[in-house]
Amino acid sequence: MAIDKYRLFKNVYRGKKVLLTGDTGFKGSWLAIWLRELGAEVYGFALPPKTRKDNYVISGLHELIHHKDGDIRSPEELSAFFREVQPDFAFHLAAQALVLDSYSSPAETFHTNVLGTVRFFEAVRQTSSVKAAVNITSDKCYQNIEQERGYSETDPMGGKDPYSASKGCAELVTSSYLSSFFQNNDTCNIASARAGNVIGGGDRAENRIVPDFFKSISKKSPLLIRNPLSVRPWQHVLEPLGGYLLLGERLYLEGKQYSGGWNFGPEKSNHHTVKELIDTLITFCPEGSYINSGEKQALHEAGQLKLDISKADNELGWKPVLNFNETVEFTAKGYIAENQMENIYFHRLSQIENYIQCALHRNRIWITT
Secondary structure, eight states, X not given: OOOGGGOGGXXXXXXXXXXXXXXXXXXHHHHHHHHHHTTOEEEEEEXXXXXXXXXXXXXXXXXXXXXXXXXXXXXXXXXXHHHHHXXXXXXXXXXOOOHHHHHHOHHHHHIIIIIHHHHHHHHHHTOTTOOEEEEEOOGGGBOOOOOSSOBOTXXXXXXXXXXXXXXXXXXXXXXXXXXXXXXXXXXXXXXXXXXXXXXXXXXXXXXXXXXXXXXXXXHTSOEEESOTTOEXXXXXXXXXXXXXXXXXXHHHHHOGGGOEEEEEOOOGGGEEEHHHHHHHHHHXXXXXXXXXXXXXXXXXXXXBOOBOOHHIIIIIOXXXXXXXXXXXHHHHHHHHHHHTTOOHHHHHHHHHHHXXXXXXXXXXXXXXX
């Protein structure tokens, strides 16, 4: 793979130790692949993968990175791993990541997403080798009043459901640690990153629209859609990951001016309804079908959610790369490769390469400068 010739992210990750919490998860496993190809020595800390079809498993990452099974809620386990590794960078992606699961397990959701964030920053604070640390939260951290304009980094945190509230709390934890412990020049540079509705091959989560679509195909039954007119900021997983890597680079090389919260969402043209997403998926996977469940949603989920990415554009020079149709195509091809039993790690690399080529073609110079 010809990533090196582009000198991506100023080669800042080459030869560095990068610790990821949540490396067995969807976004964490994709980030581990990209970091490995950037020349980083990747260390992961997470619960074991849930199924044999998880991206971490089918990509063979257990043979390619240094992974330790562990629970981020355990301060002893996580801090000991930080001391052992002595990482240069740390990215926190371990979380309970589903809105519906937060209703059935609210205490676990708050414990994992809030106390887990505290444990992460405590481990960072106690490990002097870490120069840049990024906490990955969610677009759902904002107090959602169903407004048309996108939420910006200065909007208040909130959340009606336990998941959203836990992510708002995780942002407050980050802000508190930044103000209390990471202000001095000799301390780690920290930030938080908020992404939209991330999709892509390898996502096997329950009660998530794209994995459910491909499960329905395998079962030869139509997908039941709960909220077909809900609007979401859809983006392929590589879009926010590029933002996270860029943010880590700036924190490491340029310092505290890049601390704080950052939105990494899609362009306004990628804000589409659930129905539009599935209709577009079917153009690439015509064997798929769906019906509206017709059931009144008993549990609250936001009807509209958008992000304002002007800060990342103006201050980082970051812009998303893929349009909506390409986002869905990249996603569909990721799942199709799995069904065709391709070399999944190689396929993930080819999608990263295609993404980089698209970025360069569209003059997204943030990826190389």
